[in-house]
Amino acid sequence: MRAATFHGPGDIRVESVPQPELDSSRGAIVRVTHTAICGSDLWFYRGESDRDVPSRVGHEPMGVVEAVGDDVVSVEPGDRVLAPFFISCGRCEFCRKGLHTSCVNQASWSGDNGGAQGEYVRCPEADGTLVRVPDRHADDEDTLRSLLPLTDVxxxxxxxxxxxxxxxxxxxxxxxxxxxxxxxxxxxxxxxxxxxxxxxxxxxxxxxxxxxxxxxxxxxxxxxxxxxxxxxxxxxxxxxxxxxxxxxxxxxxxxxxxxxxxxxxxxxxxxxxxxxxxxxxxxxxxxxxxGVAPVRAYAEELMADVLQGTLDPSPIFTKTVDLDGVPEGYAAMDDREAVKVLVKP
Incomplete structure (x- = not known):
């Protein structure tokens, strides 16, 4: 598959990388249809925070489930889903109290999980992380643009x-x-x-x-x-x-x-x-x-308002690029030419 990869300050490349594979009974593979570039991504892009070189980037995925493990009960192949910027199990003490960002089984979207600014991601904890979009809204592009910010901002x-x-x-x-x-x-x-x-x-x-x-x-x-x-x-x-x-x-x-x-x-x-x-x-x-926002705890509440038309954060997306345009998107945000960039792989 193809994914955006960090090669040093100011150097984002879209290149071929191994596609993540299902490796857990609790996991899922998601084909990414929408993602975004985050303001926090600019810290490593500018060389103002450390990050491995090379490393896959992105943490705001939305897409369609391609495969699930045998123990997954909340989603199935074909479902449209969005996912918070941290992977969480939904079972541990902290997830149960709504503090998913302190999950004891926490994982990120980078590394072997694919990097969300790419074509596929692996979610090791599907039931505790993925948020299913109701079928009647699953192909409404305007609604999907409004839902994508629920992954983070x-x-x-x-x-x-x-x-x-x-x-x-x-x-x-x-x-x-x-x-x-x-x-x-x-x-x-x-x-x-x-x-x-x-x-x-x-x-x-x-x-x-x-x-x-x-x-x-x-x-x-x-x-x-x-x-x-x-x-x-x-x-x-x-x-x-x-x-x-x-x-x-x-x-x-x-x-x-x-x-x-x-x-x-x-x-x-x-x-x-x-x-x-x-x-x-x-x-x-x-x-x-x-502190770091446990956005998974708020997802259903905010999604309900988006779906009924009373909440629409989509105007924050002032530039849209395809996967090849991700380096351009980083530059636009770094130069303050875009508030937030929507990526459609």
Missing amino acids: MGTGHHAAVSAGVEAGSTVAVIGDGAVGLCGVLATKRLGAERIIAMGHHEDRLEIAEEFGATDLVSERGDEAIERVQELTNGGVNHVMECVGATSSMETAIGVARPGGTVGYVGVPHGLGDGLDLEPFFRANVTLNG
């Missing part, structure tokens, strides 16, 4: 909102105008937030945030951004969603949080070891809550 944005304690009537600040931040805006709107302040630096992305329900747009940086939110809210907000993962964005989060508030953080940590000061959180009794 929509579930992650929702986790930020839940972690920040967003509820009906809340005033919320969402830090970050990438795909996760934009989905975070959509999640807060879905949960009934009354005022949603979207904070970012790109006009085109803030326009999407406004389309998703943001009531206020803040494009300033650093202290100026904090001052602007403080002015808009007369002292800050009780619910802050940090969707970037950098020290600077976490400093912005504490700067706009009202004493006694909560910061829900889901940005993949990058540079937080360079001196994040926790004293402001301590002094203002601001709760820091969140």
Whole structure:
């Protein structure tokens, strides 16, 4: 089969690799029909995080089941499925409490499992990972585009909102105008937030945030951004969603949080070891809550809203490529020419 492979910073190649084969009674093989490039993929693409060379890439698969093991009960060949960015068993202590990202049988989509930016993946734990799309929606392209973000960014944005304690009537600040931040805006709107302040630096992305329900747009940086939110809210907000993962964005989060508030953080940590000061959180009794999003726990809930037409995160896909176009897609996201790239192998 063919799959996108990382060969070093700035070097993504689409090449022939061994096709994954079924090797477990609990597993499944999925032919990938839709996948995506994630903002977190840019860290290794830019050489700012370590990754094996060469290695297959991608972690947001949707496709059609080709084969299943004898013990699989939830899906069968021919089913359309989507899958979270982590493989989970659904049986262990942490899966049972909805913390699938801490699954004791956790696996990734890279390596021998195929890499989700390719033609096939192997899922070693089909029942605990794969989410079946109802047959009546299985071939509706518009619906599939809306469902694909549930593999990662929509579930992650929702986790930020839940972690920040967003509820009906809340005033919320969402830090970050990438795909996760934009989905975070959509999640807060879905949960009934009354005022949603979207904070970012790109006009085109803030326009999407406004389309998703943001009531206020803040494009300033650093202290100026904090001052602007403080002015808009007369002292800050009780619910802050940090969707970037950098020290600077976490400093912005504490700067706009009202004493006694909560910061829900889901940005993949990058540079937080360079001196994040926790004293402001301590002094203002601001709760820091969140982490890697257990998107499998939210999948059915969010899918129900997509299927009934009340949730549509698909506008985050501002560029679509085929498998050969994956290197171009990485470059477009790295250059901020695309919010998120949809890949159709």
